[in-house]
Amino acid sequence: MIPFNKPHLTGKETHYIYDAVNSGKISGNGKYTKLCQRLLKEKYDFGKCLLTTSCTDALEMAAILIDIKEGDEVIVPSYTFVSTANAFVLRGAKIVFADSRNDHPGIDEHSIESLITSKTKAIVPVHYAGVACNMDKIMQIAQKHDLFVVEDAAQGIDSYYINNHGKKQALGSIGHLATFSFHETKNVISGEGGMLVINDSQFEKRAEIIWEKGTNRSAFFRNEVDKYQWVDIGSSFLPSEIIAAFLYAQVENITNIQQKRKSIWERYYNQLIDWAAQNNVGLPHVPSYATNNAHMFYMVCKDSSQRDKIINHLSKNNILAVFHYLSLYKSPFYELDYSGGRLKESDRFTETLVRLPLYYDLTDDELTKIIYTIISTPF
The missing domain is CATH 3.90.1150.10 (Aspartate Aminotransferase, domain 1)
Structure with missing residues (x-):
């Protein structure tokens, strides 16, 4: 049987995993987490990058960061994976589904504005098959109506949007926030895994707190505070160093x-x-x-x-x-x-x-x- 998908190994995954285990630290936010985040940020001109255990988790972090509450509306394409919508439903949002284009499964950008109401909080374009949505149009609509844009770039690593000025912008570098998947079916993988990209600096500090279970633990380890404590809502969104080590072998290649x-x-x-x-x-x-x-x-x-x-x-x-x-x-x-x-x-x-x-x-x-x-x- 020729399978639909087969995970590819570059050859360095187990070496880096061994190195991570041998270092004595395999919980999250260690050497390989930082290596992955730095490499991806620099290569694609992303804002702050935070590895997550899945793209689903990254989307859930995004929903918390833009303060989705009961009754808010979020515009999402109907033709997408359930996590795109579910992350916002978990915060109480009403999902307003948009249709696809007739020439591509991605969101019909021309239908978005008609779906906006006084309750709309965000637009979540999905870069289906790693092919960009018309981000100039989407960002113009968002700016006009004071909305957030969360790029669902689960399939979009190493793909680009060419803006109205002819400049190539990596998918995930354009919206206020963006999410990626490193599931085993994606181009680069870690089995399960994802990443949140924070392009709007107003969210950077809080994102790190939410990522660390609602604590200021990361700031504590940078000696920015004298103790870490519970300061916000959050969850355990960061992956282990074993996952990050596997991923580093992939993104390196x-x-x-x-x-x-x-x-x-x-x-x-x-x-x-x-x-x-x-x-x-x-x-x-x-x-x-x-x-x-x-x-x-x-x-x-x-x-x-x-x-x-x-x-x-x-x-x-x-x-x-x-x-x-x-x-x-x-x-x-x-x-x-x-x-x-x-x-x-x-x-x-x-x-x-x-x-x-x-x-x-x-x-x-x-x-x-x-x-x-x-x-x-x-x-």
């Missing part, structure tokens, strides 16, 4: 990882483009203002029947392909609270999108087999 993933993505695209056009299948669209980090390769079928035939044909040939998100506005948890209209593009991607295997260790022969099997699917 990100250029090589990205080159390989992009070569796989480009081969999929180039060898499927003619077949896709003949069978009314859409391939990934990357707008002119975005770059492609090869997080995933997906196809958008003409209907659910065509998608099922492709997935089943691949499965019969020992290849695992999967569909992706289900529209959150129709979810069993939230559908009774949803008061908007049908989000047709979110539903279309729910019913027709299929993701193909894409991971560093995918061989040329395996890639050839996947492409040939797709092209030979009987319709």
Whole structure:
């Protein structure tokens, strides 16, 4: 079976883990946490970086930082993972779901302003497949209505937005806050893991306190206070040094990882483009203002029947392909609270999108087999 995903090891993970264990400190915020945070901040021009145990935790920290309260409204795309919405629901927010674009599963930026009310507190754009949302437009809307922007860049590491002035900005460096995932399905991994990026300096001090269970422990260890104590709400959001050590081996090798993933993505695209056009299948669209980090390769079928035939044909040939998100506005948890209209593009991607295997260790022969099997699917 060719799996959908296979975690890649650079070769240094166990060496760094051994070093962390041998140092005598494996709880969080040690040597490897600091190395990861510094490398990522400098490479991508991020604000303050804090590693977390997951992107979910980073989103929950963001919800606390922007002071989400009961009755606040947060605009979130319907076509996303549940954590994007759940982090704000946990603080009492009402989720206002936005539709996707018709050419890409990301949020329809032109629909956002019509969803804003006097209760709106934040916009949470999701950079689906590592492809940027139109951040100039989103930030202009946010500034006009005095809203926070939390970038959900779970899939967006090493991808960029090209702004109206032609400048490349790393995803996660634009909004007031941003979140990343290092789950084993992502480009660089730590099994489970994530990161909060704080680009608005007003949140830096409090973020560190929330990260450290509501205490000023980090300031204490920097000798900035004479004792640490409970000063705010918070939780245990920081990962262990073992997780950070594993991650450091990955981010240290990100250029090589990205080159390989992009070569796989480009081969999929180039060898499927003619077949896709003949069978009314859409391939990934990357707008002119975005770059492609090869997080995933997906196809958008003409209907659910065509998608099922492709997935089943691949499965019969020992290849695992999967569909992706289900529209959150129709979810069993939230559908009774949803008061908007049908989000047709979110539903279309729910019913027709299929993701193909894409991971560093995918061989040329395996890639050839996947492409040939797709092209030979009987319709």
